Amino acid sequence: MDGKSKPGLPHGGMTDTWVKKHRLIYIGATRHPFILSIRDGTVDLPAFKRWLGQDYIFVRAFVPFVASVLIRAYKKGDESSGDMEVILSGLGSLNDEIAWFKQEASKWGVDLSQVAPEKPTQHYCRFLEELMRPEVDYTVAMAAFWAIEAVYQESFAHCLEEGSKAPPELKEACQRWGNDGFGHYCSSLRNIADRLLEKAASGSVPLVKVSEDVVSKAEVTFLRVLEYEVDFWNMSCGTAGHSAPKP
Numbered sequence: 110m111d112g113k114s115k116p117g118l119p120h121g122g123m124t125d126t127w128v129k130k131h132r133l134i135y136i137g138a139t140r141h142p143f144i145l146s147i148r149d150g151t152v153d154l155p156a157f158k159r160w161l162g163q164d165y166i167f168v169r170a171f172v173p174f175v176a177s178v179l180i181r182a183y184k185k186g187d188e189s190s191g192d193m194e195v196i197l198s199g200l201g202s203l204n205d206e207i208a209w210f211k212q213e214a215s216k217w218g219v220d221l222s223q224v225a226p227e228k229p230t231q232h233y234c235r236f237l238e239e240l241m242r243p244e245v246d247y248t249v250a251m252a253a254f255w256a257i258e259a260v261y262q263e264s265f266a267h268c269l270e271e272g273s274k275a276p277p278e279l280k281e282a283c284q285r286w287g288n289d290g291f292g293h294y295c296s297s298l299r300n301i302a303d304r305l306l307e308k309a310a311s312g313s314v315p316l317v318k319v320s321e322d323v324v325s326k327a328e329v330t331f332l333r334v335l336e337y338e339v340d341f342w343n344m345s346c347g348t349a350g351h352s353a354p355k356p
């Protein structure tokens with residue numbers, strides 16, 4: 110039995126297979142029109158402010174989810190894997206992130222205490238709560254954690270790439286998730302997820318059926334994350350039908 114990750118092996122794992130297999134939906138989440146509008150500088154400010162208020166609500170709900178993954182790593186992971194350290198660093202960045210949201214909100218005149226969660230935010234937060242239930246496997250929770258972070262990393266890194274016309278006042282938001290440090294953190298999460306998935310797939314758990322189930326549940330969870338992310342971006346753009354009543 111070898112639970113250790115192979116260092117320097119970011120690709121070729123299960124997560125890579127999923128990204129290739131579900132390429133279109135992955136691109137839908139990481140190259141969404143909202144992100145493209147930030148990148149080309151045409152973003153509408155009310156949309157950005159809406160995103161800011163809703164994402165603050167999401168991030169507050171994300172903290173207990175990450176804490177629940179940390180508890181699973183403590184209980185299920187092996188100490189030499191270093192999983193806890195990676196997850197703990199994620200909690201540390203979330204602490205800074207919450208402070209950043211408050212600062213950014215005051216800069217844009219958004220009163221966070223008055224922001225009510227929209228439907229897509231409520232649904233996404235409910236999904237996080239489901240993932241915190243004790244019956245959810247560490248592998249499944251870890252795959253979701255990686256996917257949630259990776260979507261933001263890939264999206265905002267795109268806003269910083271060559272040719273970006275992102276407005277200077279939005280560059281800081283892009284830097285927050287698009288910087289190299291966040292990229293490395295996402296690779297670490299990906300390596301953990303791949304190692305756990307590989308272990309589940311190889312049937313190191315005596316009941317092979319059970320572990321196959323874990324792998325397919327993790328894949329479904331990955332797809333659900335992508336769908337929730339697309340809904341979240343749609344809401345931010347104002348295409349979710351909240352700014353005008355539906356006919």
Ligand SMILES: Cc1ncc(CNC=O)c(N)n1
Nearest residue numbers: 164167168206257258261341
């Ligand atoms: C909707 C959503 N998805 C992912 C992230 C990135 N993780 C933590 O900040 C986020 N802030 N918001």
